[in-house]
Every structure is written in C-alpha cells, then in structure tokens.
Amino acid sequence: MTIKMEETKNPLRNIVKSEFPYKGRIIDVRVDTVKFPSGSEKIREVVLHRPAVAMLAEDADGGVYLVKQYRHAIDAEIYEIPAGLVEDGEDPACTAARELQEEIGLRPGRLEKIAEMYSSPGFTTEKITLYYAAELAASKLPEDEDEYIKVRRFLPDELDVLVRSGAIRDGKTLAAYYWLAARRGGR
Amino acid sequence: MTIKMEETKNPLRNIVKSEFPYKGRIIDVRVDTVKFPSGSEKIREVVLHRPAVAMLAEDADGGVYLVKQYRHAIDAEIYEIPAGLVEDGEDPACTAARELQEEIGLRPGRLEKIAEMYSSPGFTTEKITLYYAAELAASKLPEDEDEYIKVRRFLPDELDVLVRSGAIRDGKTLAAYYWLAARRGGR
Secondary structure (H helix, E strand, C coil), X not given: CCCCCXXXXXXXXXXXXXXXXXXXXXXXXXXXXXXXXXXCEEEEEEEEXXXXXXXEEECCCCCEEEEEEEEHHHCEEEEECCEXXXXXXXXXXXXXXXXXXXXXXXXXXXXXXXXXXXXXXXXXXXXXXXXXXEEEEECCCCCCCCCCEEEEEECHXXXXXXXXXXXXXXXXXXXXXXXXXXXXXXX | CCCCCCCCCCCCCCEEEEEEEEECCCEEEEEEEEECCCCCEXXXXXXXXXXXXXXXXXXXXXXXXXXXXXXXXXXXXXXXXXEEECCCCCCHHHHHHHXXXXXXXXEEEEEXXXXXXXXXXXXXXXXXXXXXXXXXXXXXXCCCCCCCEEEEEECHHHHHHHHHCCCXXXXXXXXXXXXXXXXXXXX
C-alpha cells in the first residue's frame, strides 16, 4: 500500500515511537507515541487506507444513480453514490471512469472534480476525490467478483424525499447531494 | 467501547471466523472471514470507532465558526467544523452543546439535526451526527489537555472563497458547507 503524506515540521509531530500492530488487506494500523510541547506523551492511532473516488453521476434528465449494497462494517444495506479505491499508480479520474462502467454501466463524457475530502482525518488517511459525472453513455465493464450491488436511478424529487427521510446515511453521498442541491439553486 | 450495531440477517453476513488483531484507545480492529453465496471466502476488516458529532455553528450575522487543528493521521493542519466523540451513555445533542462550549466558547440556543452519516461505511463503524447550531451565546468550558486549536469565524463570502480554493478538505465540513449553501438558495 502506497500512502503519500504531506510532510510537515509541525511542533505537534514529535514522534518518539512508531509501531504497526496490524497490516491487512485494505488497512494498516500505525500507532505513534507523540511527545507534546507540554512534555506529556500520548499515543495517536492511524488507520492507513488507500485513496478513493466517488462519483455523482447525473444524466440529461436530472436522474442520479445510486448503488445499494451490503456494507459489512455497519451490517446494513445502504444507498451510496458509486465509488472505488484508486489502484497503485492510477489517475483518480481514470478510477472514476472505470468504476462507473463497472458499477452502473455508464461512461462519463464529462468528469468535474468537486472536492478532495478526508473521510475522517482524526484517525484515517483515507482521502476521497469526489467527482460530478455527466454526458453518460452506455458502456459496461465486468464487476468485481462478490460485489452484490443494485443500481437505482433517482429523479431530483425522489432523491429529496430519500434524503429527508434519513435513508441516505453515507457521508460522501450526503456531501454530493447537498453540493448538487446548492448548484440547483437550493432545496 | 460500546458500539451499537443494527442486526441484519443478510445472506452476505455469513461470518465463519472473527478476530481482534488490535484493541486500542479510540479504535479496535476486527477481522471477519465471510463465506459468500458463491462459496468463496473473503476477509472483511472493520475499524470499530465511537460515534461522533459535528456542528455547523452559525451566528445571527451569518458567521460560521471553524477550528484549525493539526491532525496527526494526515500530518496536516486543517479547518473543520467543531466536532467530538460521544461519551458512553451521552446524548449526542449534549455532546454537541458541550463540544461547542469547549472548542469555540459558545452555547447553542437551537440545535437542529441535519443528518446522521457514516464517515466511510466500507471499513469503519464511525457514525457522525451532524447538527446545525444557532442562537449562540458566550459560554466557555475548559478544553481537553493537549488540544491545540485555533478558532476562526468566516462570513459567507469568505467561506465560499475558502471552499473554492480547495482549502477545506474535511468530509463532514464540506457536507455541512454544501448543506448550508443549498439552504441559502445555492451558491
């Protein structure tokens, strides 16, 4: 796993010990002992995670594509915008185009970067590049094995109802939805 | 650490083995071996994390309060809306009011739940309850030790510039910003 970190010389980054208690498939855990300016020492737990992409795909009629999938970590089936992990050396925009074809069978003619966001900077390196995808054309790539996902298209009003009901519980998906709502001129 | 999970009987949740390779301060790691309907077995890594709250605090003049703090995991100092972890047995709304007093020295007269969002449901249980806080009154509670945070108030135009420049890189903060932009009737 390659994680590119921004190097700082922050006075709060006085690491006196660093250990890797777990190295796994999609995450590694690093535990740093940090000495603060006050003299006290504390540990900081870091979950190393690959960068990811997520795509708000909107068609010419305002339809937005969500995937419903079972998420083991939270033991629930939830709606999310299409997303995926960036492979080593892959351009995030290429990941975005590839994942859209794998997950919803559409290739974006236009891909606009909305933002780069850390999903939870208090403990993990995971960074998601969020895209707006448009000018969608049919183009299906095979899905990963054991991905059991259902794709659904929502019109603006349907999506508003879904969000207001609390059915959308994924951070990146809510961020994308509010972004779109702001762009459409408010809800 | 108490994590409340929604129980499902999802056919994709056939856990044949479960291990805890790391139990730490703010996270535990659980590794499950899952047998899929296809017959294949895969591992699923889960980072157990306490629930959190985050607050978009807006004063009567449209000023929004952000805290700038060094985040060890990403080795960078970033702007975020005030946030904190929910203590065992604590009502998230109480956490929100407490953290606002600790971090920005203001107590909300009104607290409106915007959404509950999983920060990254692919691998972690962390759920953030996002609030809109208003009718702010001066009320300072002491900060946690070794919290080196700076508070800054941004007017709507200043915040727009900050987001457009890419300086806001925290997921919950961007979600809150877009939510506010949509409510204000678009950017």
